[in-house]
Amino acid sequence: MAGRTLIIIGLIGILDFIFLLLVGGGINFGTLFPAGAGILLVAWGYFKLKIQYSVHERSSWYSMFKRFEKIVTLFIMIWLASFIWIVTLIFMSAHPTNKVDADYMIVLGSGLHDDQLTLTLLERLNTSIDYLSKYPDLPVVVTGGKGFGETISEAEAMKKYLVEQGINKERILTEDQSTSTMENFRFSKDMLLKKGEKEPLKILIVTSDFHLFRAKLLARRIGFEPTGLPAKTPIYVLPNLYIREYFAVVKSFLFDR
Template sequence: MIRNHSRNVNVLKRILVMIVIIFLLILMWSGYVLWKINSVHSSDASQPAEVGIILGSSMWGDVPSPSLKERLDHGLKQYNEGKFEQFIVSGGLDQPEFNFTEAEGMRQYLLDHGVSDEVIVMENEATSTLENLQFSQLIMEQRGWTSAIIITHTYHGMRSLEIAKFLDYAHPLLSTTDSKVLSMPYHKSREILAYSKWKLDECLLRLGFKSLETVNNPT
């Protein structure tokens, strides 16, 4: 009876030690990712790129959300400064009942701010950052474009640039804007989870256990 009690206590101690170790590892990883998120900087775009890829964010009904407007306004600033010549606006349908995809809402916003429709290309299917960049890359290949600036929020820049490099973008540049409308504690916490998922997916992709199709469309 005493021996059984002692064994149970030892097992419980081991379980508690494992829980503490796992918690500390998660805490260390989260701190490392947060440091990477906070360390991201826009690329030094001394030479203009052919295309600026604005990564989608949520729509509010028929119009871009305030956070998406921040990305669009930053893209407009970069375009007006001559940093790139063409837009790719990337993002699919947020909700089945919505009338417009993110890309359609973004295109209209750019048109309303004086951009010619001739320099805007829509990518209407993406539902993730990986798809944003993968599908935009296909558009670039079809049009013979080789250089791109990725436009997004600062907290989202590190993962976006890593994905672009994984997809073999040729020297991708990054241009980010801070947000005045989003809660950074919330969105950075979400980004830590999203980045962790991406690193797992990247590992499985490199090892051949997944393909881009299965990552984009998990069963």
């Protein structure tokens, strides 16, 4: 790939990071990765141009550079193929579910500002409310512990919001100890089994559209029979969230058991 092209692609990644900061996208892996990759691409493109114009093609330095470039290109192509495959799976899982035969709905937490719901969590809860209003016999588990900078647990804030929106508090179970998606399901299952429920439990997962594939993957590992109900995500942050979720899926494939 030509040096100038690498520099242009790198600058796009850096500008993407700046844009997301300006619109309040926050600093996370999904926003930092394009910036980091962009800086590396700009540096690589500049170095490539420097080599091209200052080193003779027959020199040993040029030969070493070309071999190294082939290795890097191969690595990038393998990574890109895996990225496209996993993102396709994520995209295909992000579709709504009609009425399903579920024993429980499980709404996954997504952080608070002090005791206030984030926009992502608010979208998940509003999606769950629409469904719960249509099917008043379906109980719901809200799951999420108290994280850094939060004054109450996510589950407590979620239950409070659902009750304020007219969902009967007797329908709502709270799991307020988990700190990850895997723990969301593991602790929720333990709680339901202690209530006397029998396996296998059929659950309807409510989470963000980009998160649904991994959520169902982990729920199956825990022993649930999951279906999904995706909450929408603003389109301008989706590319970065897909990047972050790609790495989260790889981590879950390998380590979340």
